[in-house]
Amino acid sequence: MTSTPTVTNITRIALVGAGVIGSGWAARCLANGMDVSVTDPDAASESKLRAAVDAAWPLLEEIGMPSNASRDRLVFESNIESAVANADFVQENVPERATLKTEVHAEISHHTRPGVVIASSSSGLLPSEIQSQSVRPESHLIGHPFAPVYLLPLVEVVGGEKTSEQAIN
Template sequence: MSYDKPIRRIAIVGTGVIGASWAAEFLAHGLDVVATDPAPKAEANMREYIDEAWKDLTSIGLSKGASRDRLRFTTNIKDALSEADLVQKNAPERPDFKIKLYAEMEEVAPVDSLFASSSSGITPSVIQSQCKHPERVVIGHPFNPPHIIPLVEVVGGSKTSPDAIQQAIRFYASIGKKPIHLKKELPGHVANRFQAALYREMLYLIEQGVLSVEDTDAAVCYGPGLRWGVMGQSLQWHLGGGAGGIQHFMDHLMPPLEGMMKALGTPNITPELKQNVINGVMREAAGRPVDQLAQEENRVLIGLLKLREEIGLNKASAEPMAAA
Protein backbone atom coordinates (compact mmCIF):
# COMPACT_ATOMS: atom_id res chain seq x y z
CA MET A 1 0.00 0.00 0.00
CA SER A 2 1.32 3.43 -0.95
CA TYR A 3 1.17 6.21 1.63
CA ASP A 4 2.17 9.22 -0.41
CA LYS A 5 -1.17 10.80 -1.34
CA PRO A 6 -1.85 14.32 -0.04
CA ILE A 7 -3.96 14.57 3.09
CA ARG A 8 -6.79 17.05 2.66
CA ARG A 9 -9.81 15.47 4.38
CA ILE A 10 -9.63 14.66 8.06
CA ALA A 11 -12.00 12.56 10.13
CA ILE A 12 -12.03 13.28 13.86
CA VAL A 13 -13.28 10.36 15.94
CA GLY A 14 -14.00 11.55 19.46
CA THR A 15 -14.61 15.26 20.02
CA GLY A 16 -13.58 15.82 23.61
CA VAL A 17 -10.94 18.40 24.47
CA ILE A 18 -8.19 16.72 22.41
CA GLY A 19 -10.42 15.95 19.44
CA ALA A 20 -11.88 19.46 19.38
CA SER A 21 -8.41 20.99 19.63
CA TRP A 22 -7.18 18.83 16.75
CA ALA A 23 -10.23 19.87 14.71
CA ALA A 24 -9.46 23.54 15.33
CA GLU A 25 -5.84 23.02 14.26
CA PHE A 26 -6.80 21.25 11.03
CA LEU A 27 -9.42 23.87 10.15
CA ALA A 28 -6.89 26.64 10.79
CA HIS A 29 -4.69 25.07 8.11
CA GLY A 30 -7.41 25.03 5.46
CA LEU A 31 -8.32 21.35 5.70
CA ASP A 32 -11.78 19.77 5.49
CA VAL A 33 -12.85 18.13 8.74
CA VAL A 34 -15.67 15.72 9.51
CA ALA A 35 -16.10 14.95 13.20
CA THR A 36 -18.07 12.19 14.87
CA ASP A 37 -18.94 11.42 18.47
CA PRO A 38 -22.02 9.69 19.91
CA ALA A 39 -22.01 11.68 23.17
CA PRO A 40 -24.92 14.04 23.92
CA LYS A 41 -24.14 17.69 23.05
CA ALA A 42 -20.87 16.59 21.42
CA GLU A 43 -21.30 18.88 18.42
CA ALA A 44 -22.27 21.94 20.45
CA ASN A 45 -19.40 21.43 22.88
CA MET A 46 -16.90 20.95 20.06
CA ARG A 47 -18.02 24.04 18.15
CA GLU A 48 -17.89 26.11 21.33
CA TYR A 49 -14.32 24.91 21.97
CA ILE A 50 -13.29 25.70 18.38
CA ASP A 51 -14.81 29.18 18.53
CA GLU A 52 -12.77 29.91 21.65
CA ALA A 53 -9.59 28.36 20.19
CA TRP A 54 -10.03 30.38 16.97
CA LYS A 55 -8.97 33.52 18.82
CA ASP A 56 -5.60 31.96 19.64
CA LEU A 57 -5.26 30.45 16.18
CA THR A 58 -5.93 33.83 14.59
CA SER A 59 -3.21 35.30 16.78
CA ILE A 60 -0.81 32.55 15.70
CA GLY A 61 -1.74 33.04 12.05
CA LEU A 62 -4.34 31.28 9.90
CA SER A 63 -3.40 29.47 6.69
CA LYS A 64 -4.95 30.20 3.32
CA GLY A 65 -8.42 28.66 3.18
CA ALA A 66 -8.78 28.43 6.95
CA SER A 67 -12.45 28.43 7.89
CA ARG A 68 -14.68 27.01 10.59
CA ASP A 69 -17.22 26.47 7.81
CA ARG A 70 -15.10 23.53 6.62
CA LEU A 71 -16.24 21.55 9.66
CA ARG A 72 -19.06 19.03 9.44
CA PHE A 73 -20.40 16.92 12.29
CA THR A 74 -22.19 13.58 12.13
CA THR A 75 -23.04 10.84 14.59
CA ASN A 76 -22.69 8.29 11.79
CA ILE A 77 -19.13 6.94 11.81
CA LYS A 78 -19.48 5.54 8.28
CA ASP A 79 -20.44 8.97 6.99
CA ALA A 80 -17.51 10.53 8.83
CA LEU A 81 -14.83 8.13 7.60
CA SER A 82 -16.03 7.24 4.10
CA GLU A 83 -13.77 9.77 2.33
CA ALA A 84 -11.10 10.41 4.96
CA ASP A 85 -7.44 10.68 4.01
CA LEU A 86 -6.50 10.69 7.70
CA VAL A 87 -8.45 9.55 10.74
CA GLN A 88 -7.33 11.24 13.97
CA LYS A 89 -8.81 9.08 16.71
CA ASN A 90 -9.33 10.47 20.22
CA ALA A 91 -11.19 7.76 22.12
CA PRO A 92 -11.02 6.68 25.79
CA GLU A 93 -7.76 5.06 26.95
CA ARG A 94 -9.09 1.50 27.17
CA PRO A 95 -7.35 -1.16 25.05
CA ASP A 96 -10.45 -3.29 24.56
CA PHE A 97 -12.47 -0.27 23.44
CA LYS A 98 -9.77 0.92 21.03
CA ILE A 99 -9.33 -2.52 19.46
CA LYS A 100 -13.08 -2.77 18.86
CA LEU A 101 -13.29 0.79 17.53
CA TYR A 102 -10.47 0.24 15.04
CA ALA A 103 -12.21 -2.86 13.70
CA GLU A 104 -15.34 -0.75 13.18
CA MET A 105 -13.34 2.05 11.54
CA GLU A 106 -11.71 -0.38 9.10
CA GLU A 107 -15.09 -1.45 7.79
CA VAL A 108 -16.01 2.07 6.64
CA ALA A 109 -12.79 3.96 5.90
CA PRO A 110 -10.92 3.87 2.55
CA VAL A 111 -8.24 1.19 2.56
CA ASP A 112 -5.51 3.75 1.92
CA SER A 113 -6.50 6.18 4.67
CA LEU A 114 -4.05 6.67 7.50
CA PHE A 115 -5.19 5.84 11.04
CA ALA A 116 -3.55 8.04 13.70
CA SER A 117 -4.33 7.65 17.38
CA SER A 118 -3.93 10.42 19.95
CA SER A 119 -3.41 7.72 22.59
CA SER A 120 -1.24 9.01 25.42
CA GLY A 121 -0.16 5.64 26.78
CA ILE A 122 -1.39 2.58 24.87
CA THR A 123 1.14 1.31 22.36
CA PRO A 124 0.26 0.93 18.66
CA SER A 125 0.94 -2.80 18.58
CA VAL A 126 -1.93 -3.27 21.02
CA ILE A 127 -4.25 -1.00 19.05
CA GLN A 128 -3.51 -2.65 15.69
CA SER A 129 -3.57 -6.24 17.02
CA GLN A 130 -6.95 -7.13 15.47
CA CYS A 131 -6.79 -4.91 12.37
CA LYS A 132 -7.07 -6.25 8.84
CA HIS A 133 -4.74 -3.48 7.67
CA PRO A 134 -2.46 -2.87 10.66
CA GLU A 135 0.21 -1.39 8.40
CA ARG A 136 -1.60 1.97 8.37
CA VAL A 137 -1.97 2.38 12.14
CA VAL A 138 0.29 4.90 13.89
CA ILE A 139 0.30 6.89 17.09
CA GLY A 140 0.10 10.63 16.50
CA HIS A 141 0.13 11.76 20.12
CA PRO A 142 -0.11 15.53 20.64
CA PHE A 143 0.69 17.61 23.68
CA ASN A 144 -2.31 19.45 25.09
CA PRO A 145 -3.64 21.65 23.60
CA PRO A 146 -2.80 20.36 20.10
CA HIS A 147 -3.79 23.62 18.41
CA ILE A 148 -1.00 25.44 20.26
CA ILE A 149 1.71 22.99 21.37
CA PRO A 150 3.78 21.88 18.33
CA LEU A 151 4.97 18.49 19.59
CA VAL A 152 3.51 15.32 18.06
CA GLU A 153 4.95 11.92 18.99
CA VAL A 154 4.79 9.53 16.04
CA VAL A 155 5.36 5.83 16.61
CA GLY A 156 4.39 2.72 14.69
CA GLY A 157 3.59 -0.74 15.95
CA SER A 158 5.18 -4.05 15.02
CA LYS A 159 2.99 -4.25 11.89
CA THR A 160 3.06 -0.59 10.84
CA SER A 161 4.48 0.26 7.43
CA PRO A 162 7.52 2.58 7.50
CA ASP A 163 5.82 4.50 4.68
CA ALA A 164 2.80 5.16 6.88
CA ILE A 165 5.06 6.54 9.61
CA GLN A 166 6.77 8.84 7.14
CA GLN A 167 3.45 10.01 5.73
CA ALA A 168 2.28 10.91 9.23
CA ILE A 169 5.51 12.80 9.95
CA ARG A 170 5.29 14.71 6.66
CA PHE A 171 1.68 15.62 7.26
CA TYR A 172 2.12 16.88 10.81
CA ALA A 173 5.19 18.89 9.75
CA SER A 174 3.19 20.40 6.87
CA ILE A 175 0.73 21.98 9.31
CA GLY A 176 3.44 23.45 11.49
CA LYS A 177 3.75 20.72 14.09
CA LYS A 178 7.06 19.35 15.40
CA PRO A 179 6.77 15.60 14.87
CA ILE A 180 9.33 13.31 16.49
CA HIS A 181 9.74 9.68 15.48
CA LEU A 182 9.89 7.14 18.30
CA LYS A 183 11.82 4.18 16.94
CA LYS A 184 10.59 1.91 19.73
CA GLU A 185 7.26 1.55 21.50
CA LEU A 186 7.13 2.56 25.16
CA PRO A 187 4.14 2.86 27.48
CA GLY A 188 3.44 6.58 27.78
CA HIS A 189 5.69 7.28 24.75
CA VAL A 190 8.45 9.77 25.71
CA ALA A 191 7.28 13.28 26.63
CA ASN A 192 4.95 12.02 29.34
CA ARG A 193 7.79 9.87 30.65
CA PHE A 194 9.95 12.99 30.90
CA GLN A 195 7.18 14.65 32.91
CA ALA A 196 6.80 11.59 35.12
CA ALA A 197 10.56 11.45 35.80
CA LEU A 198 10.66 15.11 36.83
CA TYR A 199 7.50 14.90 38.89
CA ARG A 200 8.77 11.86 40.76
CA GLU A 201 11.67 13.92 42.13
CA MET A 202 9.43 16.91 42.80
CA LEU A 203 7.07 14.74 44.86
CA TYR A 204 10.04 13.20 46.66
CA LEU A 205 11.34 16.63 47.68
CA ILE A 206 7.87 17.64 48.88
CA GLU A 207 7.50 14.39 50.81
CA GLN A 208 10.92 14.85 52.42
CA GLY A 209 10.04 18.38 53.51
CA VAL A 210 12.77 19.97 51.36
CA LEU A 211 10.40 22.35 49.58
CA SER A 212 6.78 23.43 49.65
CA VAL A 213 4.57 22.66 46.68
CA GLU A 214 4.77 26.31 45.61
CA ASP A 215 8.57 26.49 45.83
CA THR A 216 8.92 23.18 43.96
CA ASP A 217 6.91 24.63 41.07
CA ALA A 218 8.89 27.87 41.25
CA ALA A 219 12.18 25.94 41.09
CA VAL A 220 11.03 24.44 37.78
CA CYS A 221 9.29 27.33 36.02
CA TYR A 222 11.69 30.09 37.12
CA GLY A 223 14.80 27.98 36.59
CA PRO A 224 15.31 25.18 34.05
CA GLY A 225 11.74 25.46 32.78
CA LEU A 226 12.55 28.84 31.25
CA ARG A 227 15.50 27.34 29.40
CA TRP A 228 13.47 24.35 28.22
CA GLY A 229 11.19 26.78 26.43
CA VAL A 230 14.21 27.73 24.33
CA MET A 231 16.13 24.50 23.77
CA GLY A 232 16.33 20.91 24.99
CA GLN A 233 18.44 19.72 27.90
CA SER A 234 21.25 18.13 25.87
CA LEU A 235 21.75 21.32 23.87
CA GLN A 236 21.61 23.22 27.15
CA TRP A 237 24.51 21.13 28.44
CA HIS A 238 26.43 22.16 25.32
CA LEU A 239 26.12 25.74 26.61
CA GLY A 240 26.90 24.55 30.12
CA GLY A 241 30.22 23.15 28.91
CA GLY A 242 31.42 26.65 28.11
CA ALA A 243 33.96 27.06 25.33
CA GLY A 244 34.51 23.31 25.28
CA GLY A 245 30.81 22.69 24.71
CA ILE A 246 29.25 19.26 25.09
CA GLN A 247 32.63 17.48 24.90
CA HIS A 248 33.84 19.36 27.97
CA PHE A 249 30.54 18.70 29.72
CA MET A 250 30.73 14.94 29.08
CA ASP A 251 34.38 14.75 30.15
CA HIS A 252 34.22 16.89 33.28
CA LEU A 253 30.64 17.57 34.36
CA MET A 254 28.87 14.31 33.60
CA PRO A 255 30.49 12.35 36.48
CA PRO A 256 29.05 14.59 39.23
CA LEU A 257 25.70 14.66 37.41
CA GLU A 258 25.77 10.87 37.26
CA GLY A 259 26.29 10.78 41.02
CA MET A 260 23.33 13.10 41.49
CA MET A 261 21.18 10.80 39.32
CA LYS A 262 21.94 7.90 41.64
CA ALA A 263 20.78 9.96 44.62
CA LEU A 264 17.35 10.78 43.16
CA GLY A 265 14.45 9.58 45.26
CA THR A 266 11.20 7.69 44.87
CA PRO A 267 8.30 9.11 46.88
CA ASN A 268 5.67 7.16 48.76
CA ILE A 269 2.54 8.60 47.20
CA THR A 270 0.31 8.50 50.23
CA PRO A 271 -3.10 10.16 50.69
CA GLU A 272 -1.33 12.72 52.89
CA LEU A 273 1.17 13.59 50.14
CA LYS A 274 -1.63 13.92 47.60
CA GLN A 275 -3.55 16.26 49.90
CA ASN A 276 -0.41 18.29 50.53
CA VAL A 277 -0.02 18.80 46.76
CA ILE A 278 -3.70 19.66 46.35
CA ASN A 279 -3.49 22.27 49.09
CA GLY A 280 -0.34 23.79 47.59
CA VAL A 281 -1.78 23.93 44.09
CA MET A 282 -4.94 25.62 45.31
CA ARG A 283 -2.81 28.24 47.05
CA GLU A 284 -0.90 28.79 43.80
CA ALA A 285 -4.13 29.09 41.80
CA ALA A 286 -5.27 31.81 44.23
CA GLY A 287 -8.91 31.45 43.28
CA ARG A 288 -8.35 31.56 39.52
CA PRO A 289 -10.49 28.92 37.77
CA VAL A 290 -8.87 26.30 35.54
CA ASP A 291 -10.18 27.95 32.36
CA GLN A 292 -8.56 31.26 33.30
CA LEU A 293 -5.24 29.59 34.09
CA ALA A 294 -5.37 27.74 30.76
CA GLN A 295 -6.03 30.98 28.87
CA GLU A 296 -3.13 32.70 30.63
CA GLU A 297 -0.86 29.77 29.82
CA ASN A 298 -1.92 29.79 26.17
CA ARG A 299 -1.14 33.50 25.79
CA VAL A 300 2.36 33.00 27.17
CA LEU A 301 2.95 29.93 24.99
CA ILE A 302 1.85 31.78 21.84
CA GLY A 303 4.16 34.64 22.72
CA LEU A 304 7.06 32.26 23.25
CA LEU A 305 6.44 30.48 19.96
CA LYS A 306 6.28 33.80 18.11
CA LEU A 307 9.57 34.89 19.68
CA ARG A 308 11.16 31.56 18.73
CA GLU A 309 9.93 32.11 15.19
CA GLU A 310 11.37 35.63 15.06
CA ILE A 311 14.88 34.50 15.97
CA GLY A 312 14.73 31.30 13.90
CA LEU A 313 14.62 28.71 16.67
CA ASN A 314 11.50 26.97 15.37
CA LYS A 315 13.00 26.57 11.91
CA ALA A 316 16.36 25.43 13.21
CA SER A 317 14.83 22.83 15.50
CA ALA A 318 12.70 21.44 12.67
CA GLU A 319 15.60 20.74 10.35
CA PRO A 320 17.21 17.29 10.72
CA MET A 321 20.85 17.22 11.61
CA ALA A 322 23.25 15.34 9.37
CA ALA A 323 24.53 12.07 10.80
CA ALA A 324 28.00 12.28 12.27
Protein backbone atom coordinates in the same frame (compact mmCIF):
# COMPACT_ATOMS: atom_id res chain seq x y z
CA MET B 1 -8.87 6.01 -9.39
CA THR B 2 -8.17 7.14 -5.83
CA SER B 3 -4.57 7.76 -4.89
CA THR B 4 -2.94 6.87 -1.61
CA PRO B 5 -2.80 9.93 0.65
CA THR B 6 0.61 11.44 1.34
CA VAL B 7 1.55 14.20 3.76
CA THR B 8 1.47 16.72 0.91
CA ASN B 9 -2.04 15.86 -0.29
CA ILE B 10 -3.96 15.37 2.96
CA THR B 11 -6.90 17.77 2.88
CA ARG B 12 -9.70 15.80 4.58
CA ILE B 13 -9.28 14.79 8.22
CA ALA B 14 -11.66 12.57 10.19
CA LEU B 15 -11.73 12.75 13.97
CA VAL B 16 -13.30 9.98 16.03
CA GLY B 17 -13.89 11.41 19.49
CA ALA B 18 -14.67 15.07 20.13
CA GLY B 19 -13.47 15.67 23.68
CA VAL B 20 -10.62 17.99 24.64
CA ILE B 21 -8.07 16.31 22.37
CA GLY B 22 -10.48 15.87 19.45
CA SER B 23 -11.56 19.51 19.73
CA GLY B 24 -7.94 20.60 19.70
CA TRP B 25 -7.26 18.55 16.57
CA ALA B 26 -10.37 20.04 14.94
CA ALA B 27 -9.23 23.62 15.63
CA ARG B 28 -5.68 22.89 14.39
CA CYS B 29 -6.83 21.21 11.19
CA LEU B 30 -9.47 23.85 10.40
CA ALA B 31 -6.89 26.59 11.02
CA ASN B 32 -4.67 24.87 8.45
CA GLY B 33 -7.39 24.95 5.79
CA MET B 34 -8.48 21.32 5.99
CA ASP B 35 -11.94 19.80 5.78
CA VAL B 36 -12.74 18.16 9.11
CA SER B 37 -15.32 15.45 9.71
CA VAL B 38 -16.03 14.50 13.33
CA THR B 39 -18.06 11.85 15.11
CA ASP B 40 -18.70 11.20 18.79
CA PRO B 41 -21.56 9.25 20.42
CA ASP B 42 -22.14 11.89 23.13
CA ALA B 43 -25.24 13.90 22.21
CA ALA B 44 -23.68 17.12 23.55
CA SER B 45 -20.32 16.63 21.81
CA GLU B 46 -21.04 18.68 18.70
CA SER B 47 -21.95 21.83 20.62
CA LYS B 48 -18.99 21.37 22.98
CA LEU B 49 -16.61 20.85 20.07
CA ARG B 50 -17.88 23.92 18.20
CA ALA B 51 -17.56 26.00 21.39
CA ALA B 52 -13.97 24.81 21.88
CA VAL B 53 -13.08 25.65 18.27
CA ASP B 54 -14.70 29.09 18.65
CA ALA B 55 -12.70 29.70 21.84
CA ALA B 56 -9.40 28.78 20.15
CA TRP B 57 -10.08 30.65 16.91
CA PRO B 58 -9.06 34.23 17.95
CA LEU B 59 -5.61 33.05 19.03
CA LEU B 60 -5.22 30.98 15.88
CA GLU B 61 -6.15 34.05 13.81
CA GLU B 62 -3.56 36.09 15.71
CA ILE B 63 -0.87 33.48 14.98
CA GLY B 64 -1.85 33.43 11.32
CA MET B 65 -3.83 31.08 9.11
CA PRO B 66 -4.02 30.42 5.38
CA SER B 67 -6.81 32.17 3.48
CA ASN B 68 -8.78 28.90 3.16
CA ALA B 69 -8.99 28.36 6.93
CA SER B 70 -12.61 28.33 8.04
CA ARG B 71 -14.76 26.95 10.82
CA ASP B 72 -17.35 26.29 8.11
CA ARG B 73 -15.22 23.35 6.93
CA LEU B 74 -16.30 21.37 10.01
CA VAL B 75 -18.92 18.65 9.55
CA PHE B 76 -20.29 16.56 12.38
CA GLU B 77 -21.36 13.02 11.43
CA SER B 78 -23.59 10.61 13.34
CA ASN B 79 -21.35 7.55 12.95
CA ILE B 80 -17.82 6.36 12.26
CA GLU B 81 -18.58 5.10 8.77
CA SER B 82 -19.83 8.49 7.56
CA ALA B 83 -17.06 10.41 9.32
CA VAL B 84 -14.13 8.43 7.88
CA ALA B 85 -15.43 7.38 4.45
CA ASN B 86 -13.68 10.17 2.49
CA ALA B 87 -10.85 10.94 4.88
CA ASP B 88 -7.22 11.20 3.86
CA PHE B 89 -6.16 10.75 7.51
CA VAL B 90 -8.04 9.58 10.62
CA GLN B 91 -7.23 10.62 14.19
CA GLU B 92 -8.92 8.60 16.96
CA ASN B 93 -9.44 10.33 20.32
CA VAL B 94 -11.72 8.02 22.31
CA PRO B 95 -11.26 7.34 26.05
CA GLU B 96 -8.05 5.53 27.04
CA ARG B 97 -9.45 1.98 27.30
CA ALA B 98 -7.69 -0.74 25.32
CA THR B 99 -10.82 -2.70 24.40
CA LEU B 100 -12.66 0.42 23.24
CA LYS B 101 -9.73 1.71 21.18
CA THR B 102 -9.17 -1.71 19.58
CA GLU B 103 -12.86 -1.99 18.64
CA VAL B 104 -12.97 1.56 17.28
CA HIS B 105 -9.81 1.05 15.22
CA ALA B 106 -11.22 -2.17 13.78
CA GLU B 107 -14.41 -0.35 12.75
CA ILE B 108 -12.50 2.58 11.27
CA SER B 109 -10.36 0.18 9.21
CA HIS B 110 -13.48 -1.28 7.57
CA HIS B 111 -14.56 2.14 6.26
CA THR B 112 -11.31 3.77 5.09
CA ARG B 113 -9.55 3.18 1.81
CA PRO B 114 -6.13 1.48 1.70
CA GLY B 115 -3.24 3.76 2.58
CA VAL B 116 -5.18 6.05 4.90
CA VAL B 117 -3.25 6.38 8.16
CA ILE B 118 -5.33 5.73 11.27
CA ALA B 119 -3.68 7.35 14.28
CA SER B 120 -4.57 7.09 17.95
CA SER B 121 -4.10 9.88 20.48
CA SER B 122 -3.33 7.21 23.08
CA SER B 123 -0.77 8.14 25.69
CA GLY B 124 -0.08 4.73 27.17
CA LEU B 125 -1.49 1.84 25.16
CA LEU B 126 0.58 -0.26 22.79
CA PRO B 127 -0.09 0.35 19.10
CA SER B 128 0.24 -3.40 18.44
CA GLU B 129 -2.77 -4.01 20.69
CA ILE B 130 -4.83 -1.22 19.14
CA GLN B 131 -4.15 -2.48 15.59
CA SER B 132 -4.73 -6.15 16.43
CA GLN B 133 -8.31 -6.39 15.10
CA SER B 134 -7.88 -4.14 12.07
CA VAL B 135 -8.31 -5.31 8.49
CA ARG B 136 -5.32 -3.06 7.61
CA PRO B 137 -3.01 -3.11 10.65
CA GLU B 138 -0.18 -1.60 8.61
CA SER B 139 -2.10 1.71 8.60
CA HIS B 140 -2.37 2.10 12.39
CA LEU B 141 -0.03 4.01 14.68
CA ILE B 142 0.04 6.18 17.76
CA GLY B 143 -0.12 9.91 17.01
CA HIS B 144 -0.07 11.33 20.53
CA PRO B 145 -0.25 15.15 20.50
CA PHE B 146 1.29 17.64 22.87
CA ALA B 147 -1.20 19.96 24.54
CA PRO B 148 -2.79 22.26 23.77
CA VAL B 149 -3.23 20.46 20.46
CA TYR B 150 -4.40 23.52 18.55
CA LEU B 151 -1.23 25.47 19.48
CA LEU B 152 1.64 22.99 19.65
CA PRO B 153 2.58 21.32 16.34
CA LEU B 154 4.23 18.38 18.08
CA VAL B 155 3.10 14.76 17.83
CA GLU B 156 4.76 11.64 19.21
CA VAL B 157 4.55 8.95 16.51
CA VAL B 158 4.90 5.27 17.48
CA GLY B 159 4.30 2.32 15.19
CA GLY B 160 3.17 -1.14 16.18
CA GLU B 161 4.47 -4.55 15.17
CA LYS B 162 2.54 -4.40 11.88
CA THR B 163 2.71 -0.67 11.13
CA SER B 164 4.24 0.05 7.73
CA GLU B 165 7.17 2.38 7.24
CA GLN B 166 5.00 4.35 4.80
CA ALA B 167 2.42 5.04 7.54
CA ILE B 168 5.09 6.29 9.92
CA ASN B 169 6.71 8.54 7.32
